[in-house]
Amino acid sequence: MENLYVSTRNEEIKATAKQTILKGIAPDGGLFVRPDLDSIKVDLKKIVDQNYLQNAAYILKNLLPDYTEDELESCIQNAYGHSFSRSEITPLRKVDDVYVLELFHGPTSAFKDVALTLLPQLMSTALKSTNQKAMIMTATSGDTGKAAMSGFQDVEHIAIEVFYPHNKVSQIQYRQMATQEGKNVKVFAIQGNFDDAQTTVKQLFMDQDLNEKAAKQGVMLTSANSINVGRLVPQIVYYFEAYKDLVKENAIQLGDKVSFSVPTGNFGDVLAGYYAYLMGLPVEKFYVASNSNKVLTDFLKTGIYDKNREFIQTISPSMDILVSSNLERLLYYMSGKDTELVAKWMNDLNTTGRYDVGSEVLGKIQALFVGDFVTDEQTKQIIRQVYEKTDVVLDPHTAIGYKVAKERADRPVVALATASPYKFSIDVLDALGQQSNDEWDALRKLSSICQDEVPAPLAQLETKEILHKEVIAVDQMKQVVEQGLEELL
Ligand SMILES: *Cc1c(COP(=O)(O)O)cnc(C)c1O
Numbered sequence: 001m002e003n004l005y006v007s008t009r010n011e012e013i014k015a016t017a018k019q020t021i022l023k024g025i026a027p028d029g030g031l032f033v034r035p036d037l038d039s040i041k042v043d044l045k046k047i048v049d050q051n052y053l054q055n056a057a058y059i060l061k062n063l064l065p066d067y068t069e070d071e072l073e074s075c076i077q078n079a080y081g082h083s084f085s086r087s088e089i090t091p092l093r094k095v096d097d098v099y100v101l102e103l104f105h106g107p108t109s110a111f112k113d114v115a116l117t118l119l120p121q122l123m124s125t126a127l128k129s130t131n132q133k134a135m136i137m138t139a140t141s142g143d144t145g146k147a148a149m150s151g152f153q154d155v156e157h158i159a160i161e162v163f164y165p166h167n168k169v170s171q172i173q174y175r176q177m178a179t180q181e182g183k184n185v186k187v188f189a190i191q192g193n194f195d196d197a198q199t200t201v202k203q204l205f206m207d208q209d210l211n212e213k214a215a216k217q218g219v220m221l222t223s224a225n226s227i228n229v230g231r232l233v234p235q236i237v238y239y240f241e242a243y244k245d246l247v248k249e250n251a252i253q254l255g256d257k258v259s260f261s262v263p264t265g266n267f268g269d270v271l272a273g274y275y276a277y278l279m280g281l282p283v284e285k286f287y288v289a290s291n292s293n294k295v296l297t298d299f300l301k302t303g304i305y306d307k308n309r310e311f312i313q314t315i316s317p318s319m320d321i322l323v324s325s326n327l328e329r330l331l332y333y334m335s336g337k338d339t340e341l342v343a344k345w346m347n348d349l350n351t352t353g354r355y356d357v358g359s360e361v362l363g364k365i366q367a368l369f370v371g372d373f374v375t376d377e378q379t380k381q382i383i384r385q386v387y388e389k390t391d392v393v394l395d396p397h398t399a400i401g402y403k404v405a406k407e408r409a410d411r412p413v414v415a416l417a418t419a420s421p422y423k424f425s426i427d428v429l430d431a432l433g434q435q436s437n438d439e440w441d442a443l444r445k446l447s448s449i450c451q452d453e454v455p456a457p458l459a460q461l462e463t464k465e466i467l468h469k470e471v472i473a474v475d476q477m478k479q480v481v482e483q484g485l486e487e488l489l
Contacts, residue, residue, distance in 0.1 A: 004065070005032040005229065008332040009343035017064040018126035021119070021230040022134065024223045030343070031227050031325070033332050034063070038278040044254055048244045052089040053080055055244070056118075056237045062279070063233050067125065075121035079151075079234075083107050083117055085455065090114065090238040092245040092414070095392045098261075098405045099251070099414045101242045104395075108147045108176065109420035109455050110318075111269065112226075114238065116144075116151040119230040123222075124155050133219045133488050136160040137204060137481060139197035142173035143318055143423075145187070146180070148224045153182030159488045160224070161186045161481060163197040166471050171439040172423065172461060179464040184488075187468040188480060200477050210478060219485055226268035227325050235272030239281055242414045251412050259413040261287035261405035263316070263397045264296060267324035269416065274330060274368070283368070287413075289404040290373040291316045296324055300371030303362035305345075306354040315376050315427040316396040318419070323349070331357065334364050372407070374400040380431035382406070387432060393450050395419040396427055422446060422458050 003014035009030030015023065020032040040062045047055055056076045061069060080089055086105040093100050106113025127134055136158060138148050145162040152160040164177060166189035177187045190197050204210055205221055214221050224231070239260065246252045260283065262270040270288055277283045290296050291314045299305045307322040314320055328346060335341050335357070348355035357365075374382070379396050382403040387393050394402055398417040405415040421428045425442035429435070432449060436442040440462050447454050472480060 002066070004034050004036070006035060007031070007339070008033050008328050009339050009346060011035070011337075011339050016066045017229070018066050018129065021064075021122050021228060022126050022130070022220060022222060024225070024228045029346070030339075031328050032229050033329050035337055037275060037333075041280045042240065044243070044280065047240050048247050048254065052237070052241055053077065055240055056080070056234070059237050059240065059279075060233055063236070064122070067122070071125050075118060075125055078121050079117040083113075090241055092242050093392075095386065095390050095402070096406075097411065098402060099242070099246065099412055100392075100394075100398070100402065100417045101238060101414050102417045103238060104417060104420040106147075107150045107457055108143070109423050109458060110143055110147060111416070111418040112144060112147040113150070115226075115231040115234040116147040116224065118234040119224060119228060120152045120155045120158065122230045124158055127157050131218065133157045133217075134159075134222050135214065135219050135481065135484060135488060136222055136224050137201050138162045138224055139194065139201040140164050141194040141317065142169040144225070146173065146176040149177065149180045149182065149185050149187065152224070153180070153185055155184070159184040159186075159484050161188065161484050163188050163190050163201065163477060165189070165193045165197060166191055168193060172458065175461040175464065175466075178466045178468045179461060181467065186480070186484060188477070189471040190474055190477065191471065192474045196474050200474050204478060204481060207478065210481065213482065214485055217485055217488070219488055226266050232268060232272055232275065232326075235269055236276045236279070239273050239276035243281060246412055246414075255282060257282045257284040259283065259285045259287065259405075259408070259410050261289055261401045261408075261413060261415040263289045263319060263401040263416065263418050265319040265321040265324065267296070267326040267330070269418070271326045271329055274333075277368070278333070284410055285408075286369050287401070287404045287408065288369055288371045289401040290371065291319050291379070291400055292373060292375055293320055293322060294371075294373035295322055296327070297371035297373045299327075300366065300369055303357045303359065304354060305349065305357075307349070308353040315379060315424070316400055318397060319400070330365070331361070334361050370408075372404045374403050378403060380427075383428060383431035384433070393421045393428060393432070393446070395421040395424050396431075420455060421450070422454055
């Protein structure tokens with residue numbers, strides 16, 4: 001099969017789509033990209049006539065041609081056939097004069113489900129042609145771990161181990177993880193913070209001894225984080241879906257441009273939008289919406305990416321990020337696919353914590369991307385205002401994208417809704433002027449305000465059996481991974 005993918009840092013490093021999905025990251029530390037992405041053109045008329053699952057198959061076939069059509073269809077069916085509570089998968093809803101694209105109707109009520117239901121299927125299919133098994137290691141600050149476990153639960157030939165910081169996740173997040181079923185799934189609380197978990201997982205990927213042990217058993221160590229091509233491609237689909245819905249509602253004519261406002265952390269979600277644009281989606285602007293960790297807002301103004309700053313804990317924790325890894329892919333395309341230049345910037349980032357892309361590249365980026373940020377105070381304010389005007393309750397992440405969209409003049413604009421408000425009940429209630437210190441009480445209060453039901457997977461958590469109780473020291477992580485390898489045999 002053709003090696004269509006290359007590293008952002010060296011075009012001599014090549015891989016097939018299946019290999020990129022199994023490896024996650026390129027061996028030189030770069031990210032896998034397709035140089036010919038802008039020559040794939042999606043037929044918008046076809047998109048408008050097909051349903052979500054058909055469009056997913058159509059788009060994925062173009063991006064991952066070494067999967068057969070049958071393979072992709074079965075992956076997509078397994079991912080989306082039963083696990084989303086809405087048949088549209090990602091419904092579009094008009095809230096005042098902004099269209100809100102709801103990405104949170106999956107099993108864990110966050111947008112990461114759209115990708116993390118499909119990635120395990122793509123990995124498992126790719127593994128079949130290698131006769132290998134895979135061990136996924138994931139460090140999580142709360143949300144990704146649950147979505148990943150849920151997606152990998154009982155997937156053949158793959159085991160997953162998740163590490164989260166003990167006593168540093170919310171009650172709901174704790175219960176989501178500790179009650180996770182599946183014979184191939186393990187979760188550990190570690191005595192340390194998220195950075196300790198993350199750093200140790202990264203070390204384990206490089207650990208020669210562990211890699212040799214795994215290789216002897218025919219197991220590859222891999223990750224499910226958002227730099228994996230298999231996380232990115234499922235997200236391209238819903239940009240086209242939003243466009244389809246706008247055409248069907250007669251909000252636009254086929255071919256008209258649309259803007260998107262995307263609450264951003266690691267730059268994965270908004271990058272998927274850019275990929276859709278390269279593949280022919282008519283886009284006016286992408287609004288890159290951040291919280292007070294506004295590294296991207298500053299970058300999009302100045303061309304200087306500088307992570308040397310204070311890390312701020314906000315009420316939109318999934319966007320509390322200072323290094324937006326997927327930005328590297330945008331830089332690859334915007335620099336004219338100059339892998340040497342990208343490698344230099346990434347080296348600067350590693351050694352000094354900053355890089356400067358210069359005015360020419362910045363100009364190209366600014367023609368399509370606009371950055372803005374929203375403080376916690378403003379986030380609460382917009383949640384309250386939107387509720388008072390429309391009865392719709394937004395979660396803090398969604399509210400950030402919504403506010404940035406609201407402040408711009410161009411219409412139509414689609415704001416991506418990345419989590420259900422129920423996942424962040426206490427802060428959302430606070431924004432609406434009500435107090436609660438207990439997450440379960442907050443869920444019920446919010447349910448009566450929203451006048452709808454708590455999503456079933458969240459409602460059931462309070463009484464579900466705790467299956468994972470182990471709390472381990474950071475230096476025990478390698479040991480539990482080794483045990484996991486034994487059990488995979
Ligand atoms: C992960 C996440 C984001 C940020 O998405 P990126 O792809 O990292 O930019 C935004 N909102 C929620 C709720 C998330 O979980």
